[in-house]
Amino acid sequence: MGILSGNPKEEPLHYGEIFEIWTMSTAAKGVLSSYETFLNHAGDEDLKDILHDLIQQANEDIKNCDKLLMDAELIPPPGMPSKPKARLEDIPLGARFSDAEIAATISAGNAAGLVFCSHGMGISIREDVGAMFTKCHALKTGLGVRLLKMMKEKSWLVPPPLHMHKAELVEA
Numbered sequence: 001m002g003i004l005s006g007n008p009k010e011e012p013l014h015y016g017e018i019f020e021i022w023t024m025s026t027a028a029k030g031v032l033s034s035y036e037t038f039l040n041h042a043g044d045e046d047l048k049d050i051l052h053d054l055i056q057q058a059n060e061d062i063k064n065c066d067k068l069l070m071d072a073e074l075i076p077p078p079g080m081p082s083k084p085k086a087r088l089e090d091i092p093l094g095a096r097f098s099d100a101e102i103a104a105t106i107s108a109g110n111a112a113g114l115v116f117c118s119h120g121m122g123i124s125i126r127e128d129v130g131a132m133f134t135k136c137h138a139l140k141t142g143l144g145v146r147l148l149k150m151m152k153e154k155s156w157l158v159p160p161p162l163h164m165h166k167a168e169l170v171e172a
Contacts, residue, residue: 008127013072017129020120024136025065026077027116031109032058036083038106041097043088046150050143054106057139064132100156107147113140 013021032055039051066076088096097105117140120133151157 008129009071011126013068013129014125016123017120017126018069018072018074020116020123020133021065021068021129022074022077024116024120024133025062025069027113028058028061028065029077029079032062033080033083034109035106038097038102040083040086041088041091042099042102044099044154046154047099047103050106050146050150051102053143054110057136057143061136068129068132099154100151103147103151103154103156104158107144107151110140110144110147114144 035051035055035058039048039055042048042051062079069076114137117133117137121130121137124130124133148157
C-alpha cells in the first residue's frame with residue numbers, strides 16, 4: 001500500500017491543505033469576534049437568528065480545523081477573546097452598526113467563504129479534509145440563501161445595476 005492509501009486520517013496533510021486549514025481556522029476566529037460584535041448591535045430578530053447560526057458554524061469550523069492541525073502535530077492559530085454582551089440601547093446611535101450594514105457585511109463575508117471553501121475542496125487529496133470543506137460550503141450556501149431572502153424581504157439588498165433591455169438585432 002502507498003502512503004496515500006488506507007485511512008485518510010492516517011495520511012499526511014500536504015502543505016496546501018495545511019495552509020487552507022490554518023487559514024480557515026484563523027478566519028473563523030476572526031469572524032467569530034465580528035459576529036459577536038454584530039450581535040450586540042443587531043436589533044432585528046431574524047438577523048440575530050442568522051448571527052447565532054453563524055456563530056455556531058464558526059465555532060464548529062474552529063473545532064474541526066484545530067483538531068486536524070493538532071492531529072498533524074501543528075499548533076493552531078490563536079483565538080481572540082470573546083466579546084462581552086452589550087445592550088443595544090447602550091451603544092450610541094452614531095457608533096452603532098445598522099441592521100442593513102450588518103446583513104451586507106456578513107453576506108459579503110459568507111460569499112467570500114464560499115469561494116474559500118471551494119478552493120479547499122479542490123486542493124484536498126485527503127477525503128476527510130475535502131469533506132470538511134464541502135460540509136462548510138453547504139452550510140454557507142444555506143445561510144447565504146437565508147440571508148438573501150431576509151435582505152430582500154426587509155429591503156436591505158442593494159442590487160448592482162440591473163440590465164432590463166435586450167439589444168435588438170440590426171441586419172447589415
